[in-house]
Amino acid sequence: MPHQYPTLSIEQKKELQDIAHRIVSPGKGILAADESVGSMAKRLTQIGVENTEENRRQYRQVLFSADSRINSCIGGVIFFHETLYQHADDGTPFVQMIKDKGILVGIKVDKGVVPLAGTNGETTTQGLDGLSERCAQYKKDGADFAKWRCVLKISTTTPSQLAMTENANVLARYASICQQHGIVPIVEPEILPDGDHDLKRSQYVTEKVLTAMYKALSDHHVYLEGTLLKPNMVTPGHGCSAKYSAVEIAMATVTALRRTVPPAVAGITFLSGGQSEEEASINLNAINNCPLPKPWALTFSYGRALQASALSTWRGQKENASAATEEFIKRAEVNGLAAQGKYSGSGDSGGAACRSLYVANHAY
Numbered sequence: 588m589p590h591q592y593p594t595l596s597i598e599q600k601k602e603l604q605d606i607a608h609r610i611v612s613p614g615k616g617i618l619a620a621d622e623s624v625g626s627m628a629k630r631l632t633q634i635g636v637e638n639t640e641e642n643r644r645q646y647r648q649v650l651f652s653a654d655s656r657i658n659s660c661i662g663g664v665i666f667f668h669e670t671l672y673q674h675a676d677d678g679t680p681f682v683q684m685i686k687d688k689g690i691l692v693g694i695k696v697d698k699g700v701v702p703l704a705g706t707n708g709e710t711t712t713q714g715l716d717g718l719s720e721r722c723a724q725y726k727k728d729g730a731d732f733a734k735w736r737c738v739l740k741i742s743t744t745t746p747s748q749l750a751m752t753e754n755a756n757v758l759a760r761y762a763s764i765c766q767q768h769g770i771v772p773i774v775e776p777e778i779l780p781d782g783d784h785d786l787k788r789s790q791y792v793t794e795k796v797l798t799a800m801y802k803a804l805s806d807h808h809v810y811l812e813g814t815l816l817k818p819n820m821v822t823p824g825h826g827c828s829a830k831y832s833a834v835e836i837a838m839a840t841v842t843a844l845r846r847t848v849p850p851a852v853a854g855i856t857f858l859s860g861g862q863s864e865e866e867a868s869i870n871l872n873a874i875n876n877c878p879l880p881k882p883w884a885l886t887f888s889y890g891r892a893l894q895a896s897a898l899s900t901w902r903g904q905k906e907n908a909s910a911a912t913e914e915f916i917k918r919a920e921v922n923g924l925a926a927q928g929k930y931s932g933s934g935d936s937g938g939a940a941c942r943s944l945y946v947a948n949h950a951y
């Protein structure tokens with residue numbers, strides 16, 4: 588049996604662990620604002636706004652100009668490369684605006700999904716080439732954590748063993764490289780909600796995918812205390828005819844996580860995966876109230892479920908900017924409560940926050 592050669596010093600480990608804990612300290616989660624230029628095209632087209640660099644900047648400014656109310660519910664913001672180097676109207680760098688609120692800055696470092704030849708439409712994620720150099724630069728430019736998204740699909744023939752093994756390995760390589768540069772890796776093996784599978788199958792696949800990934804992280808000597816996991820919640824497929832309560836979804840999710848995620852992992856930050864804003868908050872709240880022992884922080888790292896109302900309020904108009912910012916603050920506060928199991932629901936089942944945000948075969 589080989590032993591591990593020294594990799595991270597005690598100081599490096601402490602730095603990673605401190606960063607991870609700050610991001611997920613009680614009542615805090617993550618704003619995923621790292622949509623690629625291509626994903627932003629889809630978001631902006633929906634509201635009739637052209638996908639230009641200036642419009643993307645204006646939109647991110649709507650989110651980042653939220654006042655101090657978000658300081659207690661947002662622990663980290665994930666940026667896309669372009670956004671990391673953009674400024675607000677008054678010249679303040681976006682990175683500075685976020686750091687001034689005591690919020691940590693993260694960066695999406697993967698370069699998107701690509702086909703895995705010979706599989707039934709499965710993918711891996713590229714971006715390892717030059718990653719070490721990019722991490723070194725991003726750390727200098729203010730980033731303390733990173734995100735890398737892999738995608739798995741549920742069907743009668745998938746996920747294949749190849750897709751699980753390959754995606755686990757690429758996530759482990761990415762995590763190992765980030766940690767060498769003082770960057771906390773968020774590992775994201777997203778299982779898409781596409782399909783008509785039931786809750787049980789979703790739980791089974793989630794357990795297999797996470798088990799393969801934590802084996803790979805161990806093989807690559809990744810320091811788990813300095814990582815965060817970004818999983819899907821265990822939900823039925825989008826096309827499943829059976830309906831499940833938030834309590835059932837929470838039980839399936841926490842059961843799968845307890846069977847597969849080591850307690851050393853600093854925190855679990857769920858993606859919203861096409862759930863409506865309200866659904867994502869209610870389910871997170873139920874997860875935090877699940878009666879099973881939960882050794883990690885269980886919180887949010889939402890893209891769509893933190894931004895949908897803000898985006899549709901903004902509509903590219905300057906005069907709507909502050910109302911849109913308020914919508915974002917509202918969702919951030921609600922999810923901060925849900926992350927502590929203290930959210931009782933909006934009581935409004937027909938509002939915009941209840942609209943499904945599902946996108947088939949979602950890219951990011």
Ligand code: 13P
Pocket residue numbers: 619736775858859860861888889890891892951
């Ligand atoms: P959603 O919350 O919109 O699923 O996206 C989160 C994310 O960052 C996916 O990588």
